[in-house]
Amino acid sequence: MGSRTGATRAEVLSTVVVVALLVLGIVALWPRTADPAPTSAQTAPAATDADLAPLRTAAGLDACPAASGAPAAGPLAGVTVPCLGAPGAVDLGAALAGRPALLNVWASWCAPCRAELPALSEYARRPDAVPVVAIDVQDDPRSALALLGELGVTLPSVTDPADALRSALALPPALPVSYVVRTDGSVVRVDPPTPFASADDVAAAVERLR
Numbered sequence: 001m002g003s004r005t006g007a008t009r010a011e012v013l014s015t016v017v018v019v020a021l022l023v024l025g026i027v028a029l030w031p032r033t034a035d036p037a038p039t040s041a042q043t044a045p046a047a048t049d050a051d052l053a054p055l056r057t058a059a060g061l062d063a064c065p066a067a068s069g070a071p072a073a074g075p076l077a078g079v080t081v082p083c084l085g086a087p088g089a090v091d092l093g094a095a096l097a098g099r100p101a102l103l104n105v106w107a108s109w110c111a112p113c114r115a116e117l118p119a120l121s122e123y124a125r126r127p128d129a130v131p132v133v134a135i136d137v138q139d140d141p142r143s144a145l146a147l148l149g150e151l152g153v154t155l156p157s158v159t160d161p162a163d164a165l166r167s168a169l170a171l172p173p174a175l176p177v178s179y180v181v182r183t184d185g186s187v188v189r190v191d192p193p194t195p196f197a198s199a200d201d202v203a204a205a206v207e208r209l210r
Helices: 002-029 039-043 049-059 092-096 111-124 141-151 164-169 199-209
Strands: 080-082 089-091 101-106 132-136 157-159 177-181 187-189
Touching: 049 141, 080 157, 080 164, 089 092, 101 111, 101 164, 101 199, 111 132, 111 141, 111 199, 141 157, 177 199
Parallel strands: 101 132, 132 157
Antiparallel strands: 080 089, 101 177, 177 187
């Protein structure tokens, strides 16, 4: 009887160990949704136009695009977001309707974004470049403007505080990521999402996907 009790206890202990190892294995393999923004960027007090005014002046961003007059189509239709470089909002679908464009999604806390922005800026200055619009996501606009001013990048930029573009574009968790907007309003992601190292890299991606 004693040996049977001892065996039962050993079996129970063995079962507990196996179950614990299975749970640990499941937890280790369970997919995680990366939170691309640091907590400080998410909890910083909302910036007012007065807060942003001196940073906007220092950054000197190009004007956000205005409505082209063509009917908006595709996933950007009806998506309105704040302009980063000046007070006001941009109907991005209407602004880009009927023409190709490149959207680059970035944030000031993203190191690869910081390295990529100058290449995008150099491409945008080429006479044959399509319009480039930078989309700052999950970020403090003060930090975004400060970084653009530091880098000397003046790309027209918008923000996405309500995740309208994040939803429309089905953004992945990792940054940076770029999209080519086609003349019919359809949007295609640049894959693989390797950060652009040069203006030539940007031009090649646009020509391949436009």
